[in-house]
Amino acid sequence: MGLTxxxxxxxxxxxxxxxxxxxxxxxxxxxxxxxxxxxxVQGDRTMGxxxxxxxxxxxxxxxFPQARITRAAGLDAGQLMPKMFNxxxxxxxTLGGNFGTAAPDSVRVLExxxxxxxxxxxxxxxxxxxxxxxxxxxxxxxLGRTDIDLRHGTAQVISVEDSMSNVRASRGVQTPLSEQMxxxxxxxxxxxxALAPDSGIPWLAMADDYSLIRNAIExxxxxxxxxxxxxxxxxxxxxxxxxxxxxxxxLWKTASGKAEFRVHPLRTHGPVERARVKHGSDVLTLxxxxxxxxxxxxxxxxxxxxxxxxGGRNVVFISETxxxxxxxxxxxxxDLHSCGDGSxxxxxxxxxxxxxxxxxxxxxxxxxxxxxxxxHASSLSxxxxxxxxxxxxxxxxxxx
Amino acid sequence: xxxxxxxxxxxTANNTTPILDEAFIAEQITTTGFEALRADLAAASWDxxxxxxxxxxxRHPRAGRTxxxxxxxxxxxxxxxxxxxxxxxxxxxxx
Numbered sequence: 001m002g003l004t005x006x007x008x009x010x011x012x013x014x015x016x017x018x019x020x021x022x023x024x025x026x027x028x029x030x031x032x033x034x035x036x037x038x039x040x041v042q043g044d045r046t047m048g049x050x051x052x053x054x055x056x057x058x059x060x061x062x063x064f065p066q067a068r069i070t071r072a073a074g075l076d077a078g079q080l081m082p083k084m085f086n087x088x089x090x091x092x093x094t095l096g097g098n099f100g101t102a103a104p105d106s107v108r109v110l111e112x113x114x115x116x117x118x119x120x121x122x123x124x125x126x127x128x129x130x131x132x133x134x135x136x137x138x139x140x141x142x143l144g145r146t147d148i149d150l151r152h153g154t155a156q157v158i159s160v161e162d163s164m165s166n167v168r169a170s171r172g173v174q175t176p177l178s179e180q181m182x183x184x185x186x187x188x189x190x191x192x193x194a195l196a197p198d199s200g201i202p203w204l205a206m207a208d209d210y211s212l213i214r215n216a217i218e219x220x221x222x223x224x225x226x227x228x229x230x231x232x233x234x235x236x237x238x239x240x241x242x243x244x245x246x247x248x249x250x251l252w253k254t255a256s257g258k259a260e261f262r263v264h265p266l267r268t269h270g271p272v273e274r275a276r277v278k279h280g281s282d283v284l285t286l287x288x289x290x291x292x293x294x295x296x297x298x299x300x301x302x303x304x305x306x307x308x309x310x311g312g313r314n315v316v317f318i319s320e321t322x323x324x325x326x327x328x329x330x331x332x333x334x335d336l337h338s339c340g341d342g343s344x345x346x347x348x349x350x351x352x353x354x355x356x357x358x359x360x361x362x363x364x365x366x367x368x369x370x371x372x373x374x375x376h377a378s379s380l381s382x383x384x385x386x387x388x389x390x391x392x393x394x395x396x397x398x399x400x
Numbered sequence: 401x402x403x404x405x406x407x408x409x410x411x412t413a414n415n416t417t418p419i420l421d422e423a424f425i426a427e428q429i430t431t432t433g434f435e436a437l438r439a440d441l442a443a444a445s446w447d448x449x450x451x452x453x454x455x456x457x458x459r460h461p462r463a464g465r466t467x468x469x470x471x472x473x474x475x476x477x478x479x480x481x482x483x484x485x486x487x488x489x490x491x492x493x494x495x
Contacts, residue, residue, distance in 0.1 A: 018437055019401055021429055024421025250428060261433030263440045266448050360454035 005288075005390040007271055009381035014262040021259055031248060035163045040096070043161035046225065046243065047217065051076040056224060063219040066200030077103060078385030081377040084112035092134070093120040095184055098297035100129035102368075104375035104387040105347070122187055125298060143183045148172040151186065151208045158185065158210060159235050161243070167227075168240040185210060271379065275339045275393030283339055284322065286392040288368035297369050304367075309355060316396070317357035317365040326396060330356040333399040336366065340393040342376035349373055351399050364394065402441040402449065 003012045017032055048057040051074040058071055075083065083089045085108060092113060103109040113119060116134030124144040143149055149156040149172050161167045189207035206212045214231045221228040227243045234241045252259045275283045291313065293301030303310045316336060332354045338347035349371060359365060368389060379388045408419040425434055
């Protein structure tokens with residue numbers, strides 16, 4: 001995230017790859033780790049769950065010839081937000097996540113959710129997004145990955161792809177909170193059976209036996225990702241397998257057949273530079289960070305033993321230089337005012353406690369998602385539309 | 401990287417262990433990209449690099465110098481998911 005959450009996130013990734021190539025270390029022992037998100041996101045992408053699904057992938061869906069599958073592109077989160085603000089998006093259905101606070105411009109996103117006609121969340125844990133259900137809101141509690149998933153007396157096994165491209169079997173070990181709770185795959189399959197009963201997809205059989213889902217995945221992936229051959233056998237016997245990564249094998253899928261440097265001159269017009277033209281040198285670069293006690297928007301505790309902050313998360317880390325420059329002291333309360341692009345509407349978070357920290361002058365840090373209201377919804381990474389959460393131009397003012 | 405190029409030039413002059421993997425670059429990387437990178441780094445000013453990287457002037461050359469002779473140790477260089485540390489420390493804390 002440190003590399004991707006920038007306006008020029010793709011360039012920021014390509015630059016350390018240049019470094020690896022210079023040292024001839026793109027293969028063992030040092031190598032780039034192709035992290036595309038946490039396990040869930042990683043596996044989703046391999047399964048083709050993304051807003052623009054390739055034609056090759058869609059063609060393999062002929063595994064179910066009766067099913068009519070749209071070829072139109074969907075919306076990613078960055079494209080969704082403006083359509084939610086202007087009322088075009090009327091229904092919102094998520095599998096997990098806490099979109100309303102994870103998204104940039106989160107105050108406006110939560111308002112947008114409230115204006116939806118219908119929202120449906122499948123979740124393991126309550127979160128703030130669920131408090132903005134729109135006109136009709138459904139919240140379906142689901143089993144967590146650690147829960148035993150019994151379907152007609154047989155414990156089911158799911159597979160997840162981890163950050164290192166390993167696909168692993170995952171079995172629950174804990175007794176679920178209620179016998180009525182269903183897993184995410186079972187809920188989705190039941191929705192499919194209700195919404196698309198004539199698709200020829202054996203929804204309910206799949207809900208009761210996940211190996212049937214894996215068989216279908218193996219068929220769909222044939223010719224695309226060959227690693228899924230014998231999917232069920234690998235999961236049952238080996239418990240894991242690793243997806244092929246051609247760069248690791250020094251097979252370069254480029255026009256030249258060789259690895260290619262991507263050269264990106266230093267930026268001179270990034271979001272902070274643009275803000276400094278308008279607002280002067282007081283503009284600071286805010287990055288959002290995670291604490292020890294959280295996983296993305298799921299905050300398990302108020303402590304951060306990484307940075308010695310305990311009992312609260314509305315804090316801003318600031319260098320001694322910037323503290324003195326502003327006449328502030330450790331522990332003072334301040335408001336953070338966003339001054340990036342599209343700052344015609346005020347984006348402010350108030351009453352954040354100042355924490356003196358060893359951070360470069362000109363830079364400050366605050367926790368994610370507490371600081372997400374500060375980023376304009378259009379402040380996204382070029383090419384990928386990832387929010388630029390590591391580079392938010394802000395001004396600091398003492399709280400009134 | 402700017403510093404690595406300088407170190408490499410020095411190593412070549414002194415006939416010591418090279419910093420860049422010239423054989424790998426020649427065999428597996430398009431030469432044009434390499435020359436473009438070399439030119440870009442030569443043109444980049446240290447002041448701008450220091451300003452944008454957030455590493456202070458005194459420390460900057462040292463950051464480059466910490467690279468050991470090849471082969472590199474198993475350094476994770478990339479964007480690590482926070483999940484790795486979280487699962488190690490707090491696997492089921494929410495229960």
